[in-house]
Amino acid sequence: MTEKTWKFDTLVIHGAQTPGEWKSTTLTPIYQSASHQFETAEELSDVFAGKKAGFIYQRLRNPTNQALEKRMTLLTGGLESVVTGSGMAAINNAVLAICRAGDEIVSGNSLFMSTFLLFNNVLRKLGIDVKLVESGDLSAWEKAVTPKTKLLFVETIGNPKMDVPDIRGLAKLAHANRAPLIVDNTLATPYLCKPLELGADILICSTTKYLNGHGSAVGGVVIDAGRFDWPEDKYQDFKIFKERVGKRAFIDKVWREIHINFGTTQSPFQSYLTLIGLDTLALRMERHLSNAEKLAEFLDRHPKVKWVNYPGLAKSTYHEAAKALFQGKGYGGLLTFGLENEKACFDFIRNVKLAYHLANLGDCKTLVIHPWSSQYISFTEESRRENGITPDMVRVSVGIEASEDILEDFDQALRKT
Numbered sequence: 138m139t140e141k142t143w144k145f146d147t148l149v150i151h152g153a154q155t156p157g158e159w160k161s162t163t164l165t166p167i168y169q170s171a172s173h174q175f176e177t178a179e180e181l182s183d184v185f186a187g188k189k190a191g192f193i194y195q196r197l198r199n200p201t202n203q204a205l206e207k208r209m210t211l212l213t214g215g216l217e218s219v220v221t222g223s224g225m226a227a228i229n230n231a232v233l234a235i236c237r238a239g240d241e242i243v244s245g246n247s248l249f250m251s252t253f254l255l256f257n258n259v260l261r262k263l264g265i266d267v268k269l270v271e272s273g274d275l276s277a278w279e280k281a282v283t284p285k286t287k288l289l290f291v292e293t294i295g296n297p298k299m300d301v302p303d304i305r306g307l308a309k310l311a312h313a314n315r316a317p318l319i320v321d322n323t324l325a326t327p328y329l330c331k332p333l334e335l336g337a338d339i340l341i342c343s344t345t346k347y348l349n350g351h352g353s354a355v356g357g358v359v360i361d362a363g364r365f366d367w368p369e370d371k372y373q374d375f376k377i378f379k380e381r382v383g384k385r386a387f388i389d390k391v392w393r394e395i396h397i398n399f400g401t402t403q404s405p406f407q408s409y410l411t412l413i414g415l416d417t418l419a420l421r422m423e424r425h426l427s428n429a430e431k432l433a434e435f436l437d438r439h440p441k442v443k444w445v446n447y448p449g450l451a452k453s454t455y456h457e458a459a460k461a462l463f464q465g466k467g468y469g470g471l472l473t474f475g476l477e478n479e480k481a482c483f484d485f486i487r488n489v490k491l492a493y494h495l496a497n498l499g500d501c502k503t504l505v506i507h508p509w510s511s512q513y514i515s516f517t518e519e520s521r522r523e524n525g526i527t528p529d530m531v532r533v534s535v536g537i538e539a540s541e542d543i544l545e546d547f548d549q550a551l552r553k554t
Contacts, residue, residue: 140211145328146419153207165204167409171195187381197397201405205412209342209358212327212415214334216363217388219396220356220408224323224343225251226401227357231319231339232288234391235372238264240287245272245302246523247295250512252321253524256290272302273455275310282314287372289316293332293462294324294469296498297508297532298525299446301455301462308336317365323347323499324471328422329463338365339387344411346499347470350421354410356403361387421501424537426467428503431540432533432547436474441481441551443529447472470535471498479528481554482507486531488550491542498534503543506532 140152154163173192175181184191192198206218221227232255236242244256246269256267270277272295282289289311291302304320311318317338322330326347333340342348344356363384367375378386378393396402433447448459449468459468476482485505486494492503496512506512509528513521521527535543 145212148211149418150416152211153204165201165409165412167405168200169405195405196400196402199402199405201408202403205408206358208412208415209360213340213360214331214362215340215360217385218358218360219388219392220344220358220403221396221401222357222403223355224341224345224357225255227341227343227359228252228321229255230391230395230399230401231341231359232260233395234387235317236265236287237374241266241268241283241285243268243270243278243281243286243289245291245295246270247272247292247298247300247525249292249296249321272298273300273458275303275306278307278310282310282316284314286314286316288319290319290321292321292324293330294448294471295525296324296471297473297530299448299453299455299471299473301448301458303458304332304335304337304462311338312336315368315371324469325463326418326422328419329426329466329469333360333362338362345497347422347425348418349411349414350418350499350501351414352497352500352502353414354407356407356411359388359391421537422467425470425535428537428540428543429470429472429535430468432535432543433472435544436547439548439551441476441554443475443477445472445474471532472535473530473532475527475529476531476554477529479507479509482529482531484554485550488553489546490549491538491546500534501537503536503538504534508532
């Protein structure tokens with residue numbers, strides 16, 4: 138058997154493992170070195186020129202980081218990857234490698250807080266226009282795309298709107314307009330969905346979340362399918378990269394032009410922790426998905442709860458789309474629910490005993506937060522509501538504890554609310 142025939146649950150543990158090169162260790166070593174020595178000036182020159190593979194300086198490449206890149210490439214069906222210091226660095230690098238002043242992006246409006254701020258504020262200051270459309274409305278995307286559109290961007294599961302887009306339809310639309318589709322697959326992970334197999338061209342993941350899974354490391358990754366041809370009349374900057382490395386042009390451009398010069402390098406120790414976390418991704422995702430579905434159904438029946446937003450509920454607007462996209466594996470580990478008002482949300486969060494109250498998700502622990510008063514507090518009321526944030530909403534990242542204990546904790550907290 139080879140890596141090509143292994144199932145996901147095996148590949149996530151053994152993929153890109155090379156113990157023979159690590160002096161018999163079974164865990165990727167932490168190469169915590171700022172730079173690397175070369176025996177001859179000729180050898181270093183060849184590595185700088187790209188004639189020979191090698192490691193020069195940590196900001197450029199690192200062996201521990203490369204092990205994570207290879208693992209993520211295998212798990213997602215990509216051609217090549219670059220790991221970054223955070224998920225936001227990955228998004229920034231991918232977008233800036235493609236766009237320049239005067240270009241435009243069409244994006245789903247269901248975005249993670251920092252992605253929304255990057256698109257709506259920072260990129261606009263750089264002269265890049267971003268059109269936000271309803272993520273699940275393909276006709277809205279069709280109306281928004283123009284010849285100036287350089288890329289389409291969407292999240293597999295919107296955070297925190299819990300909407301699920303038509304990735305196949307968006308890929309076809311993007312390609313009909315000679316543009317790539319970038320998908321942020323953080324909430325689904327490659328366990329639940331592989332957007333590159335559905336036609337997406339570039340994948341983004343915050344490795345901080347489920348991939349690491351233990352709240353111990355921050356990181357991100359950009360993964361390229363290597364299929365988009367970057368037509369030179371529309372993407373003039375890609376010519377030299379295509380001539381240099383062919384199908385690897387996008388990752389080469391991300392790496393040489395943005396990643397190195399912006400200094401978005403991942404720490405080797407962070408990559409090491411993420412590689413350890415990946416070993417249990419398949420097992421953890423099974424429990425995350427199962428627990429989230431049980432909690433959503435429990436909350437949907439609870440007299441103190443006004444509403445529940447989770448694609449796994451049959452009454453969800455996105456239930457059928459999620460069922461088709463995720464092929465019955467599950468519906469994600471994140472959900473939101475509504476109480477009487479903001480005060481009730483504060484009371485609930487104060488009363489939980491098992492769940493942690495913090496600004497993260499995808500941890501093995503159950504996490505709760507009131508987005509309106511925390512992560513999105515700097516947004517205008519209009520912007521918050523457009524992003525699906527309301528004063529009565531609690532967001533839950535469902536952990537892998539015993540489901541009975543999660544339900545009991547939520548029940549006792551709700552009864553005291």
